[in-house]
Amino acid sequence: MREVAIIGCGMTKFGRHDNETLMDLLVESSLKAIDDCGSFDGDIESVYVSSMLAGELNRQTAIATALTDQLGLIPAAADRIENGPASGGSAIKTGFMAVASGMYDVVLVTGGEKMRHVTGDRITDLVATMTHPSGEYIHGVTLPSLAAMFARLYMSTYGVTSEDMARVAVKNHSNALMNPYAHIHSKIALEGILLSREAEINNPVIADPLRLYDLCPISDGAASIVMCNYETAKKLSKPIVKIAGCGQATDTLAVHEREDPTMLKAVKGASKKAFQMAGLTPGDIDVAELHDAFTILEIAESEDAGFFEKGKGHIALRNGETSLGGKLPINTSGGLKARGHPVGATGVSQVVELTWQLRGEARDRQVKNAKKAFCCNFGGFGNNVTALVLSGE
Amino acid sequence: MDDVESFLKVDWDVPYKEYTPKAITLPSGEKLVIREAKREEVPLLLKAIMPYITVEKDYYDIVAARQYAELLGWYRYRVRNEFALIGVVNGELAGIVNNRAYDQKLHISLHTMALKRGARVGAHLFAAKQENSIENLGAEEILVTAESPIGFRRWMLEWELEPRPNLQHELGGVTPYAITRDNYFKVKPTKVFGERPVSEELMKQAANPKIIKFEV
Numbered sequence: 156m157r158e159v160a161i162i163g164c165g166m167t168k169f170g171r172h173d174n175e176t177l178m179d180l181l182v183e184s185s186l187k188a189i190d191d192c193g194s195f196d197g198d199i200e201s202v203y204v205s206s207m208l209a210g211e212l213n214r215q216t217a218i219a220t221a222l223t224d225q226l227g228l229i230p231a232a233a234d235r236i237e238n239g240p241a242s243g244g245s246a247i248k249t250g251f252m253a254v255a256s257g258m259y260d261v262v263l264v265t266g267g268e269k270m271r272h273v274t275g276d277r278i279t280d281l282v283a284t285m286t287h288p289s290g291e292y293i294h295g296v297t298l299p300s301l302a303a304m305f306a307r308l309y310m311s312t313y314g315v316t317s318e319d320m321a322r323v324a325v326k327n328h329s330n331a332l333m334n335p336y337a338h339i340h341s342k343i344a345l346e347g348i349l350l351s352r353e354a355e356i357n358n359p360v361i362a363d364p365l366r367l368y369d370l371c372p373i374s375d376g377a378a379s380i381v382m383c384n385y386e387t388a389k390k391l392s393k394p395i396v397k398i399a400g401c402g403q404a405t406d407t408l409a410v411h412e413r414e415d416p417t418m419l420k421a422v423k424g425a426s427k428k429a430f431q432m433a434g435l436t437p438g439d440i441d442v443a444e445l446h447d448a449f450t451i452l453e454i455a456e457s458e459d460a461g462f463f464e465k466g467k468g469h470i471a472l473r474n475g476e477t478s479l480g481g482k483l484p485i486n487t488s489g490g491l492k493a494r495g496h497p498v499g500a501t502g503v504s505q506v507v508e509l510t511w512q513l514r515g516e517a518r519d520r521q522v523k524n525a526k527k528a529f530c531c532n533f534g535g536f537g538n539n540v541t542a543l544v545l546s547g548e
Numbered sequence: 549m550d551d552v553e554s555f556l557k558v559d560w561d562v563p564y565k566e567y568t569p570k571a572i573t574l575p576s577g578e579k580l581v582i583r584e585a586k587r588e589e590v591p592l593l594l595k596a597i598m599p600y601i602t603v604e605k606d607y608y609d610i611v612a613a614r615q616y617a618e619l620l621g622w623y624r625y626r627v628r629n630e631f632a633l634i635g636v637v638n639g640e641l642a643g644i645v646n647n648r649a650y651d652q653k654l655h656i657s658l659h660t661m662a663l664k665r666g667a668r669v670g671a672h673l674f675a676a677k678q679e680n681s682i683e684n685l686g687a688e689e690i691l692v693t694a695e696s697p698i699g700f701r702r703w704m705l706e707w708e709l710e711p712r713p714n715l716q717h718e719l720g721g722v723t724p725y726a727i728t729r730d731n732y733f734k735v736k737p738t739k740v741f742g743e744r745p746v747s748e749e750l751m752k753q754a755a756n757p758k759i760i761k762f763e764v
Contacts (some may be wrong), residue, residue, distance in 0.1 A: 340575065342576045344575070353573045355739075
């Protein structure tokens with residue numbers, strides 16, 4: 156397999172984009188990534204677009220073809236990749252395989268979603284179609300309700316508290332304040348969202364025990380990367396960031412069919428493969444982006460990805476280990492919680508953030524001497540997960 | 549003209565008691581000081597509201613235009629029994645709410661304008677003005693209407709209000725709903741918060757609020 160490098164990255168601001176279409180967002184981030192490359196040998200030969208709901212919400216199917224045309228990249232190959240919230244990770248994996256195999260030399264991966272123009276109820280329902288159709292969906296299960304049951308089980312099994320989950324939110328909001336692309340730029344404090352009586356209004360229960368600030372927002376936005384073979388990347392002046400390892404794994408569709416529902420086996424499996432391919436261990440990682448669609452997931456993924464012992468992720472969080480400046484900063488971008496979660500864009504935006512970190516371009520949220528990074532993109536409720544290890548030179 | 553003016557001027561004609569300020573903790577941990585607005589502060593409030601009169605997004609234009617008129621009417625002594633409460637965070641005007649006493653027993657909920665968004669300022673201010681009407685001024689019932697889906701969800705649904713289909717709200721909108729004394733005290737534990745007295749330092753900050761940067 157050839158080595159694969161990221162030579163360009165870019166993203167739109169995540170948030171509410173009333174005056175732009177989904178295509179506008181995809182084009183904006185794609186052009187930013189292409190510009191970021193500078194000039195390089197060759198052309199973009201394949202375009203991968205990750206979007207979960209482009210057809211349902213924006214009445215745009217065949218969106219990869221449309222983007223390729225809009226960008227003037229015809230006759231490049233074009234594919235839309237859909238893996239729920241892990242669409243971005245899957246699209247990057249697909250692009251990685253294309254370059255690593257030698258099929259293409261340069262590829263563009265763009266993820267995007269425009270979701271804010273429909274009601275929260277409709278989004279919640281559409282996203283819930285990822286759940287088991289007869290075992291979960293028809294019984295009224297939604298992703299927040301699955302996360303709530305997961306959280307309750309985690310709390311009773313491992314002693315995680317509501318305060319621990321709130322700490323994730325506080326940390327990620329604080330990080331997002333330093334990220335100009337983040338959806339939410341508002342400081343929150345434990346006092347305001349949990350410890351005071353006013354928390355009843357400030358942070359109402361959505362799906363017990365999860366409160367408003369335990370859930371990520373619904374966002375519009377897009378993110379893009381350009382990947383090429385390592386030999387081409389070496390000729391450019393930018394610091395090289397390689398995709399050193401890539402992994403993917405699945406688990407049962409229905410959460411209740413898992414032997415231990417608190418064990419995110421797909422996270423474990425995908426992470427293991429990614430570290431194996433990279434020839435690294437979790438201890439080598441300097442910065443990570445995890446999929447905190449719900450705050451409890453950051454804690455759980457930090458364990459099942461191998462960074463902390465099972466059931467101890469919340470202890471590391473309490474000790475400040477995952478804060479900016481800690482032993483392993485997690486979600487320096489603000490995470491899904493505050494950077495935002497335009498579903499198809501998320502996995503790609505994780506890699507954008509980590510590329511900036513490894514190049515030393517993350518400004519106020521820069522992790523010192525970051526050389527190795529990890530990200531995890533969580534599809535369904537942990538039934539299809541991708542993991543990547545990135546390495547900076 | 550002076551005789552006519554004196555005839556046209558109105559003020560409080562039901563018992564009035566000033567609202568005691570309180571401090572509320574916001575999600576950021578910052579304190580929102582809620583106090584009664586003085587009549588002479590209305591020009592400042594109008595200046596703060598004015599930019600929103602042409603913003604269609606989230607029904608700002610309707611709320612801003614109507615609240616502007618209500619406050620101006622109060623300022624110029626053309627509307628009787630009106631009060632306004634303001635919320636101030638770090639010396640900046642964060643929100644304005646107003647109600648009116650139709651008579652001693654029936655109050656009319658007018659408008660809620662959050663200038664600092666995303667911090668539940670509107671929810672806390674709405675609760676404060678109803679607290680003022682029921683607990684401080686002795687109203688038995690407050691009529692509430694909604695001009696936007698956001699307002700309907702926040703007030704009618706979250707406060708579990710009772711519809712009053714036989715009445716018309718003075719704003720002329722849809723069927724009004726009522727906050728009764730019973731209902732108010734039932735929801736109070738989960739809706740009405742704040743600490744009194746407010747510290748001298750916070751009151752000093754809230755004394756002369758600056759207008760927040762206009763951003764929508």
